[in-house]
Each structure stands twice: as structure tokens, then as C-alpha cells.
Amino acid sequence: MKPTITLSPFPKEVESWWWTHAVERWPEMSEEKLLNTLRQEIVEQSDRFNKARSFDASAYGARDLSVLAYGNFYFSRTWMAARFALAELLSVCQWTPPAKGPIRILDLGSGSGASGLACLNALRENRIANPLELHAFDYSSKSLAYLKDLHRSCADLWPNTRIKTERNDLRNPSPKMISQRYDLVLMGFSFNEIMQDLELEERVKGLKEITNCLKRSGFLVLTEPAESEICRSLHQTVARLKELEEGLFILAPYWNGMPCPMARENGKYFSHEVRKYPVVERVERLNRPLRLEIREVKFGFSILGSTSPEPVPKTPNLLRLISPVKKRKGTISFFGMAANGWERFYEFQRRDLSKEVMNQLLGLQRGDLLQIEGELSASEDGRIRLTEANRLLPLFVPRVMGET
Ligand SMILES: C[S@@+](CC[C@H](N)C(=O)[O-])C[C@H]1O[C@@H](n2cnc3c(N)ncnc32)[C@H](O)[C@@H]1O
Numbered sequence: 001m002k003p004t005i006t007l008s009p010f011p012k013e014v015e016s017w018w019w020t021h022a023v024e025r026w027p028e029m030s031e032e033k034l035l036n037t038l039r040q041e042i043v044e045q046s047d048r049f050n051k052a053r054s055f056d057a058s059a060y061g062a063r064d065l066s067v068l069a070y071g072n073f074y075f076s077r078t079w080m081a082a083r084f085a086l087a088e089l090l091s092v093c094q095w096t097p098p099a100k101g102p103i104r105i106l107d108l109g110s111g112s113g114a115s116g117l118a119c120l121n122a123l124r125e126n127r128i129a130n131p132l133e134l135h136a137f138d139y140s141s142k143s144l145a146y147l148k149d150l151h152r153s154c155a156d157l158w159p160n161t162r163i164k165t166e167r168n169d170l171r172n173p174s175p176k177m178i179s180q181r182y183d184l185v186l187m188g189f190s191f192n193e194i195m196q197d198l199e200l201e202e203r204v205k206g207l208k209e210i211t212n213c214l215k216r217s218g219f220l221v222l223t224e225p226a227e228s229e230i231c232r233s234l235h236q237t238v239a240r241l242k243e244l245e246e247g248l249f250i251l252a253p254y255w256n257g258m259p260c261p262m263a264r265e266n267g268k269y270f271s272h273e274v275r276k277y278p279v280v281e282r283v284e285r286l287n288r289p290l291r292l293e294i295r296e297v298k299f300g301f302s303i304l305g306s307t308s309p310e311p312v313p314k315t316p317n318l319l320r321l322i323s324p325v326k327k328r329k330g331t332i333s334f335f336g337m338a339a340n341g342w343e344r345f346y347e348f349q350r351r352d353l354s355k356e357v358m359n360q361l362l363g364l365q366r367g368d369l370l371q372i373e374g375e376l377s378a379s380e381d382g383r384i385r386l387t388e389a390n391r392l393l394p395l396f397v398p399r400v401m402g403e404t
Pocket of ligand 1: 074075078079108109110111112113114115137138139140143168169170171187188189190193194
């Protein structure tokens with residue numbers, strides 16, 4: 001299916017910058033020894049994210065080794081997650097930047113800047129010419145120092161931009177801590193860490209403080225790791241805040257301001273995207289013995305703001321893909337979350353499909369927004385059987401240049 005938007009791959013300049021810094025930090029090490037040292041730390045970080053889940057200021061942002069392992073391995077992934085979420089903000093939520101004057105961006109839990117810098121780069125690639133100001137907050141001063149250095153060193157990726165960093169523990173965000181109003185607030189894979197072990201009402205309180213620092217036309221873009229508990233917690237927090245705040249709207253991932261219908265039950269699927277991107281060479285090299293997933297970025301996300309979303313017809317003809325596309329003996333099928341809030345199973349008979357259409361279907365990615373033309377007939381068990389008359393049209397089908 002033809003992409004509705006094409007994103008740039010992760011920049012080579014940033015990839016080289018991270019590797020050069022690792023080499024310069026340990027000039028006496030052979031390449032293989034350095035790779036192995038970083039690999040050890042990558043595995044520890046993976047365990048910390050997925051198993052131990054213990055975070056404090058002395059965790060992975062306190063040592064050069066931690067920051068450089070993150071930078072050489074995980075940075076490209078959270079960068080790409082931010083790029084996909086921002087693509088949806090720009091093309092589906094139709095964020096319009098201020099006509100003139102600076103665009104102010106706040107990155108909370110910025111680390112070394114994957115989300116904030118990806119945002120500066122995305123805005124420039126989208127020909128948004130306003131001066132850009134990025135304020136980055138994190139409790140790791142070492143990560144913030146790397147962010148500043150990277151911003152300075154790869155200036156061509158984000159011309160005419162300024163950054164300010166601030167060391168802060170964001171566990172209890174307060175109006176005093178964040179005194180300005182911003183056009184965009186980003187939280188890239190940081191909400192779950194900052195709010196770790198907090199009860200729902202405390203998370204809601206924290207999120208409310210964060211949305212309070214948006215301008216009226218501003219948006220908060222949260223991306224999170226695709227782990228069922230983390231994504232459910234994100235969507236439950238967002239849904240509860242929406243119940244309390246009339247003037248706040250949920251603009252993504254679902255239409256018509258709908259809170260995530262999958263957040264409540266322990267269903268088969270939880271809300272997250274699975275997007276392909278071209279492999280980053282240094283990541284591939286590091287990953288050879290580790291065999292972690294590196295060709296896809298999996299993430300949950302939500303976009304909030306005070307602008308009400310453009311309503312769309314509440315029909316099963318409009319859907320977000322929420323499962324893998326399955327090719328079975330006689331069928332091709334997937335689950336979709338329809339614009340009316342129904343989770344539905346959509347199924348094509350393969351005998352009805354040309355090879356071209358079959359390949360198009362198999363090339364769909366979890367998170368694509370689609371429109372199905374023609375009437376839909378549901379069977380008694382709720383399955384929607386599609387025929388050759390039901391053409392699929394792409395509404396938001398982002399793809400990365402060079403991805404195969
Ligand atoms: C997984 S990293 C994500 C970094 C970056 N946003 C990205 O997109 O790659 C999570 C970040 O949240 C920061 N963090 C966690 N808890 C925090 C807290 N209580 N206050 C400030 N920063 C925190 C960590 O230092 C780390 O930089």
C-alpha cells in the first residue's frame with residue numbers, strides 16, 4: 001500500500017557521533033572489547049527495563065558506560081518511536097504550529113535527547129521554519145551533558161534551534177518546577193519510569209500537572225515501551241484524567257477522542273504500534289550475539305491536548321490495525337479497532353484477492369489507519385467478512401525510507 005507519509009531513517013551522523021564518543025572514552029580498548037563492554041551494559045539495561053524495573057538517579061544515567069550503551073543501542077529506537085508519533089500528530093491530529101515566533105518544546109525525562117532531538121529534526125524536515133527552543137528535563141545530569149554536546153555537534157540536523165537543560169526529579173511535577181507554557185510536551189519512554197509504583201490517582205495528578213504546562217493550542221505526546229502493563233497503565237491514566245478534565249481531549253491513538261477501549265480488560269491485544277525501520281549498522285553489530293529485536297520499534301502512545309479532535313463517522317469502515325496481519329490457509333485477517341470503539345476481526349478470502357492486493361495486505365503494519373470502501377457484512381460471531389468489493393484505502397500509513 002502506498003505510504004501516506006515517508007519518514008527519514010535514523011541519521012547516520014547521530015549513529016557515528018555515539019560510536020565516536022564510545023571510542024574516545026576508552027581509546028585503549030580494541031573494537032571487539034569495546035563492543036563486548038557495551039553489550040554487557042545493554043543486557044543489564046534490558047533487564048532493568050523489563051525485569052527489575054528499579055529506577056533512581058544513580059541508575060543507568062549516572063555513568064558514561066550506561067549513557068554510551070543506551071546511546072549506541074536504544075537511542076535510535078526511541079528516536080524512531082518519537083518520529084512515528086510526531087508524524088501522526090502532524091498529519092492526523094493536524095497540529096498547526098504558531099504562525100510566527102518560536103515553538104517551545106519540553107522534553108520530560110529527556111535522557112540524552114532521543115525524543116526531543118527527533119522532534120527538532122522532524123519539524124525542520126516538515127519545513128516548519130519558526131525558531132525552535134527545546135527544554136530538556138531529566139534527573140541524570142550526565143545524560144543532559146551528552147544531549148547538549150550532541151545538539152551542538154550535529155547542528156545541521158536541526159538548524160536555528162536552541163536548547164536548555166535542567167536537572168530535576170520529575171516524580172512530583174509542580175507548577176513551580178515547570179513555569180512556562182509549551183507548544184509541545186514530549187515524554188519518550190519516561191512516563192512509566194517517572195511514575196513507577198505510583199497508584200492511579202497519583203499518576204493522574206502528575207499527568208494533570210504536565211498537561212497544565214501546555215499552551216491552549218499545545219499537545220502532549222507520550223510514547224512508552226510496548227509492554228502490556230505499561231501501555232494499560234498509560235491508557236488508564238489518560239482515560240481517568242479525561243474523565244476529570246472536560247477541556248482536555250485524547251487525539252490519538254483512537255478517533256473521536258475515544259479513550260483506549262483495550263485499557264480495561266485483560267484482552268488478547270493491548271494498544272501498541274509495531275513499525276519497521278531500516279537496521280542501524282552499529283546496533284546490528286552490537287546485537288549480533290545478543291539477538292534482541294532490532295528491525296521493529298514497538299511502542300504504545302497517546303496524544304493529548306485542549307483542541308477537540310475532528311470527528312469522523314463512527315463506523316467499522318474506519319479502523320486502526322491492532323494486531324499482526326495473519327495469512328492462513330484460505331484467508332488473510334487482522335483485528336481492527338473501529339472508529340465506533342468496536343474491536344473487530346476483519347477477514348478476506350484469499351481466493352477473492354489478486355496477488356497485488358494480497359501483498360498490500362501483508363505489508364500493513366500494526367498502527368496503520370485504514371478506510372474500507374463498500375458495505376460491510378458481519379457474521380453472527382461478529383467477524384467482518386470482506387470481499388473484493390471492499391477496497392482498503394490508506395489514511396495514515398507511515399513508512400521509513402529504505403525500509404524493506
Ligand atoms: C528510557 S529513558 C528515555 C530517554 C529518552 N526520553 C528517550 O526517548 O530515549 C527514561 C529517562 O527518564 C529519566 N527519568 C526516570 N525517572 C525520572 C525522574 N523521577 N525524574 C527525572 N527523570 C527521570 C531517566 O533518567 C531516563 O533518562
